[in-house]
Amino acid sequence: MSDPRTRELARGLTVVRERIARAxxxxxxxxxxxxxxVVTKTFPVDDVARLAALGVTDVGENRDHEAxxxxxxxxxxxxRWHFVGQLQRNKARSVAxxxxxxxxxxxxxxxxxxxKGAVDxxxxxxxxxxxxxxxxxxxxxxxxxxxxxxxSLAAQVGSSSALRLRGVMAVAPRGxxxxxxxxxxxxxxxxxxxxxxxxxxxxxxMSGDLEAAVAAGATHLRVGSAILGQRPPLx
Ligand SMILES: *Cc1c(COP(=O)(O)O)cnc(C)c1O
Numbered sequence: 001m002s003d004p005r006t007r008e009l010a011r012g013l014t015v016v017r018e019r020i021a022r023a024x025x026x027x028x029x030x031x032x033x034x035x036x037x038v039v040t041k042t043f044p045v046d047d048v049a050r051l052a053a054l055g056v057t058d059v060g061e062n063r064d065h066e067a068x069x070x071x072x073x074x075x076x077x078x079x080r081w082h083f084v085g086q087l088q089r090n091k092a093r094s095v096a097x098x099x100x101x102x103x104x105x106x107x108x109x110x111x112x113x114x115x116k117g118a119v120d121x122x123x124x125x126x127x128x129x130x131x132x133x134x135x136x137x138x139x140x141x142x143x144x145x146x147x148x149x150x151x152s153l154a155a156q157v158g159s160s161s162a163l164r165l166r167g168v169m170a171v172a173p174r175g176x177x178x179x180x181x182x183x184x185x186x187x188x189x190x191x192x193x194x195x196x197x198x199x200x201x202x203x204x205x206m207s208g209d210l211e212a213a214v215a216a217g218a219t220h221l222r223v224g225s226a227i228l229g230q231r232p233p234l235x
Contacts, residue, residue, distance in 0.1 A: 037060045129157070129192070168202055
């Protein structure tokens with residue numbers, strides 16, 4: 001705890017955990033229902049090790065190359081690795097070898113690729129279907145299936161060998177009201193759990209909008225800069 005960076009991370013964690021506790025109290029929820037995934041992308045593996053020492057159990061990354069190296073270097077450390085970035089099909093095999101949870105499954109071609117990677121690695125991988133909540137699709141290309149595509153993607157994941165369907169994920173569209181966006185995500189989640197009762201996870205909420213996500217029932221928050229500080233631009 002003596003190094004200054006560890007103290008800085010500890011302060012960031014405290015602030016974020018307090019925000020989560022307040023948001024849960026306001027929503028009549030208990031903090032134990034909400035998993036904090038600390039998004040460590042662009043930050044060095046030493047920061048991930050410091051976070052683990054501070055009690056963080058779940059970390060998120062968005063690029064395969066960086067994530068694979070960090071996961072390998074901290075293998076056996078008991079961390080759960082969440083892949084939250086846009087996933088290319090040719091990276092699915094690599095991701096399936098270390099990711100415990102993939103938040104960004106958004107198209108059919110990824111199901112078979114991830115499943116094969118998981119089978120070959122002898123692992124099971126938890127999967128969330130990423131939903132594009134922008135009705136104008138202005139951010140199309142940034143990832144996410146249309147809400148109407150979730151049912152069929154879920155069915156494909158459900159009939160895979162090594163993927164476990166856990167729920168849905170979304171990023172609030174730029175400029176949108178996050179409360180409205182996450183209320184829509186909650187609707188999509190309810191439609192999903194009607195067919196897949198175990199797929200109850202809702203991954204929503206980042207540094208700027210985690211309160212809105214907790215209010216809308218998020219089970220997983222993906223928080224980076226509020227804990228680690230500003231990322232360098234152009235990452
Ligand atoms: C980077 C990232 C986050 C964390 O964003 P912050 O604003 O730094 O909290 C969350 N989700 C995804 C998909 C990300 O790429």
